[in-house]
Amino acid sequence: MATSPATALQPAMNPAQELLTVPQVMASLQLGRSAVYDLLRTRQLASITLGRARRIPAHALSDFIRTRLDQEAA
Template sequence: MTSYSPTAPHPAPSTSQELLTVPQVMARLQLGRSPVYDLLRTRQLASITLGRARRIPSYALTDFIRARLDQEAA
């Protein structure tokens, strides 16, 4: 008979896995709705769609900001 060893429970999502709403991204970037949706439409800012809701992973926002800072420094 084979023994069953339970797997470790999934850890709670860290802040790096947090999904942000468009209004949260608007607040963090201090931009309006249209510019944020333009960033999403042009895929400069990665997002996922859950039903009709658009969510932006917090790491995608961090990557976007870092890339823009690198562009400005170059």
Template sequence: MNTQEPAPARRGLSTPEGLLTAPQVMARLQLGRSAVHDLLRTRRLTSIRLGRARRTRVHSLTDFIRTRLDQEAAA
């Protein structure tokens, strides 16, 4: 009988909500495919590559939104 507990998961990456697909980012920002891909291509929104897929961390999206709000408030 194995009584070991599972190893603790890495914060933010263990849940399906930890990494977002481009369509999920599109839905959250209410932007089209081209606009989101442009943000990813120009690295204004950071992402990681997993094979051929791109994923954006929820925290990266939150930071991007916070930065844009700060820029708008300063203008």
């Protein structure tokens, strides 16, 4: 089975490798921009910087939510 040239150049992204933008995280958590940046600044939510852009790995968002749920349950 041959792949098209465009497909061959794009890395296969699975959900664990998906990178989210700050607005996407804002929508997911239903928080404002400054609240999300506060989470990033305090390293409660992991991110990477690509040039001037901040990206949050989807697994980091899941880990953050899981951690908060565990803290609430304790």
